[in-house]
Amino acid sequence: MKTLNKTILYGLYLDDEVLMDAVREIREEGNEIWDVFTPFPVHGLDPILGLKESRIHIAGFVYGMFGTITAFSFMTWVFTRDWPIIFGGKPYFSVPSFIPITFEFTVLMAAVGMVITFYLVCGLGPGVTNPYLDPRITDDHFCIAFDVTGKSKDEVEALRGLLQKTHAAETNIKDI
C-alpha cells in the first residue's frame, strides 16, 4: 500500500445534492478542499470544485494521429518501395484500399493510448492499492476531505465545524 504521509480530515455526506451545496459553501468561505470522493460521477460537481476540464481527449487526438500516419505511411512504403506487387491491375499506391486499415489503426492507437494515459495519470493499475478514507465511499457515502497535515488544533476544529454545519453525517481524522 502506498502512503501519502498526510493527515486528512474528512466529512461524510449521505446525499449528492447535500454534498454539492456543502462544496459550494466551503469553497465560498475560501477553504481549500483536498479532494472529494463519490460513489458515482456527480454531474455539476467539477465547476463547483474548481476542477479544470480533463485534457485526455487531446492525448487521444495525438495518439489517433500517430495511428493514422503510421498505418498509412507503412502501407505506402510496403507497396511502393519495399515490395511492390500488382493486385488486380490496381496501382501500387492505391489509396482507397488503404483506408479501412488506416481507420482501424487510428481507432486502436487512440483508444489504447488514452486508456493507458488515464490509468497512469490517475495512478491506477493492476494490483495498485491506494490509501482510502472509508469503505462506504464506493457504496452510498459522499466525502469531502481536507489536508490538515501540520495544522493547529484550532484550524482543524474550525474545518470540522464547517463540515458539520454543511450537514456532514460524520467527521473523522485519518493518517494516510
Added chain:
Amino acid sequence: MSAVVSDIRPPLITGNKTYHQITEDICSPTEQLPDRNWVLMLLMTLGLLGFGTVSMIVTVWFGIGSWYLNKTVGWGWDITNFVWWVGIGHAGTLISAILLLFRQKWRTGVNRAAEAMTIFAVICAAIFPGIHMGRIWLAFFVFPYPNTRGPLWVNFNSPLLWDVFAISTYFTVSLLFWYTGLVPDFATIRDRAKGFRKKIYNFVSFGWTGSAKHWQRWEALSLVLAGLSTPLVLSVHTIVSFDFATSVIPGWHTTIFPPYFVAGAIFSGFAMVQTLMILTSIAIPQLKNYITLQHIESMNKVIVLTGSIVGVAYLTELFIAWYSGYIYEQFAFYNRALGPYWWSYFAMMGCNVISPQFFWVKSLRRNLVVTFILSIVVNIGMWFERFVIIVTSLHRDFLPSSWAYYSPSWVEVGDYLFTFGLFGTLYLIFMRVAPVVAIAEVKSILKSSGNQYVEALQTKSEAKTEEAHH
C-alpha cells in the same frame, strides 16, 4: 445529473431504491454461493464445450478435410458462424457507445451485460477464421511483422486482412471500454469483501478511490471511447460485408451490403441481448428493478426497426437482380429462393422479416414470453441469412459441371457447439464474479429515473396544473 426530465418519461429503476440498495442488489450475487440452476446451466455449457473440444481437436488434427466443404462450396458453416457471432457482438458496443452519445438513460441497465456478451461473442467469432486457415498454429502470419521471408508482407488490399484489423481493433477497444467501466464497480465489491476475495478484487479494481478528478477523467475517457467506438462498430460489419462485396460472385457483389449487414448485426445483437437479459433476470430476480419492461420495450423497438431495414434490403436485392438485366445475378437470386436451398431462404425471410413485425403491437413488445421466443427466432433467422448468402451463392457457380450440394459433417456442427459452450460458460462465470449491471452508472441516473423521484415529479406537476385550473 441535474434532472431535466419530462414527467411523462416512465421510470427506469423501480422498487424505491436507495444508493445502498443498488449496491446490495447488484453485488450480492457475486457474494453468495451459486444456486442449483446456475450449476446445472454450467454443466450444460461445459458439456457442449466438452463435445466441441473433441470436434475442435479433430478439426485441427486432421485438418479441414474433416468438414464437408468441397471445391465449389469453399465457405460453409465456419464462415456462417463467424459472421453470425460477429453480428451478435455488435449490440454491446452499440448500446454502450451510440446510446451514450444519444444520452439514452436506459442504456445503463443493460450495457454491462451487453458489453460482456460482445466480448465473448467476438472471441467465438474469431475462432472460425482461425480454424478455417487449417494450420491454426501459423495464424500469426496474418499480422504484418518483420519476417525472414523477404520480408514478405501481408496484402493490405485484401478485405480479409481488413477484417483482421477490424476484428482485433474491435475486440481490444470493446475490452478496454468494458473494463474501464468495471473498475469502479469492482472497487465497490472490494470495499465490501473480506479475506482472499478482497485481495482479488483489490487487484482487479486497480486501486480506485472515487476521487472527483478521477471520475472527471473517467467520464471524459468514456465519452471519447464512445465517440471512437461509434464509427468503429459501424465499420466492423461493413468490413465483414466487404469480404463478400468486393468479390465478383453474383449474390455477393452488391453495394447494398455494408448498411444491410450493419442493420442485420444490430438486429441479431439486440435479439441476443434480450435472450440473455431475460434469462439473467430470472436467475437474479432483483435485477427486474433495473432491467424493466421499459428496457425490454426499447430494445424491441430497435429490433423492429432494424428487422424492417433488413427486410427492405432483401427486397431491394431481389429487385436490383431483376432490374440489372444481368442473367447470372438473376439466376443467383432465383436459385436462392427456389433452388435446392429454398428452405433456408424461407427460414431467413420468415424469421427476420415477418417475425419482428409482431413488435409493432405494444402489448407484445412488453411481453417477456413473446420477446424471449422471438429473440431466439430472430437469431435463428440471422444464422440462416448468412448461410443463404454464403452457401447458395457458391453452390451453383459459373460452370454447371461443378455445381454441388453442401451439408455439414458432425465435426462442423461440433465446432459450432463448441462456441455455444464457450459463450455460455464465459457468461455464466461473468454473472458470478462481476456486477452484471453498471452500479455507478445506475446510481447516477437514480434521481432522474428512479420511480419514487419520477412519481414525486408527477405529483408536483399535477398539483401545478390543478392550481392553474383554479
